[in-house]
Amino acid sequence: MKEVIKVQNLSKNFSVRKNFPGILGALRGLFSSETVELAAIKEVSFSIFQGERVAFIGPNGAGKSTTIKMLTGILHPSSGFIEVLGIVPWEKRATLGFKIGTVFGQRTQLWYHLPPSDTFDLLSKIYELKPAIYKRQLHDLVEAFEISHLLYKPVRQLSLGERMRCEIVASLLHNPQILFLDEPTIGLDINAKLKIRSLLNQLSKEHGTTLFLTSHDTADIEQVCERVIVLDKGMIVLDSSLRELKRAYVKKKVLSLTTDQEKLSLELPGLKVLENANYHFVCEVDLSIMPIDKIIHEALTLTSLKDVTIEDPSMEEIIRTLYGTVIND
């Protein structure tokens, strides 16, 4: 598989003006030019291959935006090497611009008083698309994203979800090989979120577009990505597949039993009862203390089971566990 992003020993330091506390400190700051050196990214290395859907996550201030800015050529690194689609981003930003797309959830490139079709026309000129290619690409995207009824409506009249679908279409018109997404579902309702996620999956599967996603919404990660890179304090603390992440960090499961008894008297170590009424017994199981099969076996000695459900904890729970263990270690 083709390597589309190659990052080696990437570091970025910022010189930040020193702030002094209090009123006297503020006055001192007016005359002081003291700066402190902050390391935003420290010796980061990773590779991303064509068609991969990668979540790039981490707590606030971890260095995600800084990395994205370096990958898109806006920010020059202090040291290290980046190649995106065979191009060094900060050396040939405009050339790279033809090959990548960006979707930033809280920013817009649509003209507020004009219909999206006008912005699309403008972008076709900016990306120097041949009219026939633009027409075909627009047609395909309009079909896929179901925005034909929105094309000629002024952007100010669109809902946030409709606008976001149009934003993504705008970013895909030039058929980018890599799409950088920063909080693409922020502020959207649940249906709009589901729609955007399913469209991103479809896009990646059908066109082989590489997705590089940053989001605090764990459902975005779970439903779109297959690989997770976790950044903290400028360093990669985890780089694994989503399946591997779940396997390594799912230490608890939720077990639901439908029984013959109205209440079940089951008390075992590592078991936290969440619900025990109306023939339903729900508990959280700490797998490191108690295996699931043993609980089921114990339950069967007390009653007969009509239904058994074992659930993984939510992605949010996994990420919280991850942040609590890997990042604090």
Next chain:
Amino acid sequence: MIKAEKYITVFRFAFIHTLRNTKSLVGLSIFLITCLIIFSNLWKVVAARIGGVNLEPDQLLWYIAFNEWVLIALPDMQLNIEEDLRSGRLAYLLPRPISYIWSIFMEGFGELCARLIVLGVVTFIFTWIRAENFPFGPGPFAISIAIGLLAGCIGVIFKMLVGVSAFWVQQVEPFHWMWEKLLFTLGGLMLPLIVYPEWLQKVAHLTPFPAILGDRSALAMDFTWINVITLVGNLFFWGILGTCSLLLLYRRGLRIVNIEGG
């Protein structure tokens, strides 16, 4: 050719975008008419008390009309640049294969043209009715309009210069406040330049402000080819100087973004 087409398209959409924002155009027109009424009365008092305003009452109205027409049509491009920088939208726009600064200029130029047309109709009809005469031949009037457009362009460039100061100061409002107050005073909007001390008039003519406002409006009243050539030469000088300064500052500002991330 392809590159020029990008910028022409930006201009075209900015023009249409401004025309579609009818509420803003109505608001600007009301503000313009209010300014015309206030300034025409203010200047009448100035002319009566201080003297030195060598214009007939109807000419005075037309002078103020030409001033206000361009002034109010100037789009606030400095705010767009400031907003792009502060919100981080610049990071979104920079990777696109189009120059950010030139696309902002074409956006401003498109907005300016649309506003000049709409506000021009409002200004000139209102002033014609109020002054009860139209003291221009078609040639001088057309040339005055074209020079108004040129002066507006220079205004956009200087407002963008104020805007790129955001690379260093984040908030451009203090600089914009200074630009506006200097334009109002040294441009001959608040008071006619002729009532100022001679040394201040000389200082004013070392700045672009009279060419953008007062001198340009005075040309419409006192149309001679030598005045036209002098004024156009003056405007081109300030236009070239402003553009060079803008590009220089923008490149330096961009270097800050490249190194410090904005």
